[in-house]
Amino acid sequence: MTIVNTALAALLDRPGNPSDEAPLIEAVLDAGVFVPVDEDGSVVFVKGDDGPELPGYVSETCLADQLPQAAGAVHCDAVRLLDILRRTEVGKMIVSSAGGWARIPSALLLHSLRQRGTRLRHGEAVRLSWSTLPLAVALRDALRERLLEFPGIRSVWIAEAHWERAGVAQLLVHLAVGPEAAPDAVKRLMETLLSEDVTIGRDDPVVATTVLDPVTDGDRIGEIDALGLDTVRADHALRRIEVVSREYDAAPTARPAAQPAAQPAARPGSGAAAGVRRRWWRSP
Numbered sequence: 001m002t003i004v005n006t007a008l009a010a011l012l013d014r015p016g017n018p019s020d021e022a023p024l025i026e027a028v029l030d031a032g033v034f035v036p037v038d039e040d041g042s043v044v045f046v047k048g049d050d051g052p053e054l055p056g057y058v059s060e061t062c063l064a065d066q067l068p069q070a071a072g073a074v075h076c077d078a079v080r081l082l083d084i085l086r087r088t089e090v091g092k093m094i095v096s097s098a099g100g101w102a103r104i105p106s107a108l109l110l111h112s113l114r115q116r117g118t119r120l121r122h123g124e125a126v127r128l129s130w131s132t133l134p135l136a137v138a139l140r141d142a143l144r145e146r147l148l149e150f151p152g153i154r155s156v157w158i159a160e161a162h163w164e165r166a167g168v169a170q171l172l173v174h175l176a177v178g179p180e181a182a183p184d185a186v187k188r189l190m191e192t193l194l195s196e197d198v199t200i201g202r203d204d205p206v207v208a209t210t211v212l213d214p215v216t217d218g219d220r221i222g223e224i225d226a227l228g229l230d231t232v233r234a235d236h237a238l239r240r241i242e243v244v245s246r247e248y249d250a251a252p253t254a255r256p257a258a259q260p261a262a263q264p265a266a267r268p269g270s271g272a273a274a275g276v277r278r279r280w281w282r283s284p
Helices: 006-012 023-033 060-066 076-087 105-117 134-149 184-198 218-225
Strands: 033-037 047-048 053-058 072-076 092-096 101-105 126-129 153-163 169-175 206-213 230-233 240-245 278-282
Touching: 006 023, 006 101, 023 076, 023 101, 023 105, 033 076, 047 092, 053 060, 053 076, 053 218, 072 076, 076 105, 076 184, 092 105, 101 105, 105 169, 134 169, 134 184, 134 240, 153 184, 153 206, 153 218, 169 184, 169 240, 184 206, 184 240, 206 218
Parallel strands: 053 092, 169 206
Antiparallel strands: 033 053, 033 072, 047 053, 092 101, 126 153, 153 169, 153 230, 230 240, 240 278
16 A cells, blocks of 8 residues: 655645645654665665754655665654654754655654654554553543543543554553544543643653544453553543552551451452552542
């Protein structure tokens, strides 16, 4: 299947260089770009006025036409672009189509990516685990305060995700969203969290989201719920929030040897060390 970032191409193909960087950034982060690589698989940079620049093209064909010396092309989604920009600290990215080009400061790309998070496709291999990163805890606490403001978003799980294909780690927020939710509920929730409630630092991982249907994705939800992840659930009818986290586990209490403490069964997937997770309730 041929991949083309049509939205980015439409912006770049207009007469004159685009003056507004925001639509360009949105198009890059939504559909990605093709980045050139050499024979060893390393990213190929181009020389700019102020130093090396990261080139990105709307399609593999466009890259081959404009940079024939490249040995190949790799499609980079938002997660891969973030990894490249953070590792190389290159100052600018230059995006090109058949009819035009534009420069985007890397700092703006990184800022936009951190503020809005990334939206991921299903079907990619990922390993999920409970996260104790300060950013994960901050997201959980912010969701505790915000989730009742977004009817239809029923449950949220926060995981540290390691993507096998991309070879990078990030925070992945799964959201169970019912049909009663507004079409833009997830987008508004994440934008609110990342712009008003949570501060994302330079070294923090990118935050990504994936939406699950409580009915059609029931099996997947069951698998995720068994992993022992930090979870925030909303009972919108009762206006009640439930937070489930290993952080709230009680320390074992010492008892006399003659009266050993009964050990509760571990939750599936949580591991013996996790024990039973304590729930924290809040009703406004």
